[in-house]
Amino acid sequence: MTAAEPDLRHHGDAEVRADGLGLVDLAVNVRTGTPPLWLRERLAATLGELAAYPDQTAARAAVAARHGRPTDEVLLTSGAAEAFVLLARVLTSRHVAVVHPQFTEPEAALRDAGHEVHRVLLSPEDGFRLGAVPEEADLVVLGNPTNPTSVLHPAAAVAALARPGRTLVVDEAFMDTVPGERESLAAVRDLPGRVVVLRSLTKTWGLAGLRIGYVLGPAPLVAALGAAQPLWPVSTPALTAAEACSTPAALAEAEEAAAELGLWRAHLLKGLAGFPSVRVYGEPAASFVLVRLPGAAAVRERLREHGFAVRRGDTFPGLGEEWLRIAVRDEATTDRFLDALAAAITTA
Incomplete structure (x- = not known):
C-alpha cells in the first residue's frame, strides 16, 4: 500500500510475531496475565461438552441482563470483527461515513462488501475531538x-450523531477499560434511527484466540444480522466466556x-x-x-533491537509514519520501555 492509502489489514500482532524475537508486547492491547x-x-470444563452443538440461550441472556436489554437485541459473534462483516453485508447504505483515525477493520469490511466509504x-x-459528519450519511461508524x-x-457527542434514517455503529471494544464505562451507549435504546453498539471480550479478558464479541441493537436489525451468520457461529467455549464475563463478579x-x-x-x-520530541494529543483513556x-x-x-514491539501508526x-501506538503495561515494564525509548531516540 502507498502512504496515501494505508494498509487497512495490518494489525498489531504482526509487530510481535515478526522474526520470532520474543519481544515485550506493547503493540497489542490485550491485558497481560489473562x-x-x-x-x-x-473454559477447560467445556471440553467435555464439545460433542454437542453450541446453544446460545444462556450466554445471550447473560449479556442481555448485563446491559439491561431484551435478549432479541443481542447477537453473539465470532469476535467483534465478524460483526463488522455482517453489518457491511446486510446494510444497504448509500452514504457511508467512517470516523478516523480508528480501527481499520470496519472500513475494510465495508469496502470488501462494495460500499463507497467517506472518511x-x-x-x-483538536485532540481528536469528535466533529461533524456529513448530514447525508445514512451509516456512520466510529x-x-x-x-x-x-x-x-x-x-x-456520540448520541448527537443519531438521526432518523441513519444507522450509527459505535465500536466499544475498549469501553470496559474505562472505569464505570461512563460514556457507553450499550444500554441506551431510545435514540433516533438505529444505534448499534459492538463489544469484545478480547481486550480485558485475554480471549483474542477464542473469538467472542457481540452486537447490541434494535431487534429487527439484530435478527437480520443473525440470519446472515453461518449456523453455530460461536463455539461452546466462547459462549461460556460470554456468560462468565457478564457476571457481577467478573464485572467487578x-x-x-x-x-x-x-x-x-x-x-x-x-x-x-x-x-521533548514526543507528543500526545488529546486525553488518553484506554x-x-x-x-x-x-x-x-x-x-x-x-x-525492537532493545526488545520492545510497538504498533506503527501509518496504517x-x-x-x-511519525505516529506510534504504545500499549499500557505495569509500571516496571513501562520503566524498562522508557529506558529503551531514550536509547532508541538517541540512536535513531
Whole structure:
C-alpha cells in the first residue's frame, strides 16, 4: 500500500510475531496475565461438552441482563470483527461515513462488501475531538474509546450523531477499560434511527484466540444480522466466556482492572512527558497511548533491537509514519520501555 492509502489489514500482532524475537508486547492491547485462572478453568470444563452443538440461550441472556436489554437485541459473534462483516453485508447504505483515525477493520469490511466509504478525519491539533459528519450519511461508524487515539468521546457527542434514517455503529471494544464505562451507549435504546453498539471480550479478558464479541441493537436489525451468520457461529467455549464475563463478579474484576490501568497509564504518560520530541494529543483513556515523534519508523526499529514491539501508526487513515501506538503495561515494564525509548531516540 502507498502512504496515501494505508494498509487497512495490518494489525498489531504482526509487530510481535515478526522474526520470532520474543519481544515485550506493547503493540497489542490485550491485558497481560489473562485469561485469569478462574476463566481458564471455566473454559477447560467445556471440553467435555464439545460433542454437542453450541446453544446460545444462556450466554445471550447473560449479556442481555448485563446491559439491561431484551435478549432479541443481542447477537453473539465470532469476535467483534465478524460483526463488522455482517453489518457491511446486510446494510444497504448509500452514504457511508467512517470516523478516523480508528480501527481499520470496519472500513475494510465495508469496502470488501462494495460500499463507497467517506472518511471523516479528526484532527490531532483538536485532540481528536469528535466533529461533524456529513448530514447525508445514512451509516456512520466510529470507535469509543477510539483505537488508536485512546480518546474517549462524551456519550452525548456520540448520541448527537443519531438521526432518523441513519444507522450509527459505535465500536466499544475498549469501553470496559474505562472505569464505570461512563460514556457507553450499550444500554441506551431510545435514540433516533438505529444505534448499534459492538463489544469484545478480547481486550480485558485475554480471549483474542477464542473469538467472542457481540452486537447490541434494535431487534429487527439484530435478527437480520443473525440470519446472515453461518449456523453455530460461536463455539461452546466462547459462549461460556460470554456468560462468565457478564457476571457481577467478573464485572467487578474488570472494574478493578480498569482502575489499575488508569494508574499505569498515568505513569506512562508522565514518563513520555520527559521526552521533548514526543507528543500526545488529546486525553488518553484506554489501554494504549498514541504518540507523535520525529523519525518514529526508525525509533520503532530501534525499540525492537532493545526488545520492545510497538504498533506503527501509518496504517491508520489520518496518521502517518511519525505516529506510534504504545500499549499500557505495569509500571516496571513501562520503566524498562522508557529506558529503551531514550536509547532508541538517541540512536535513531
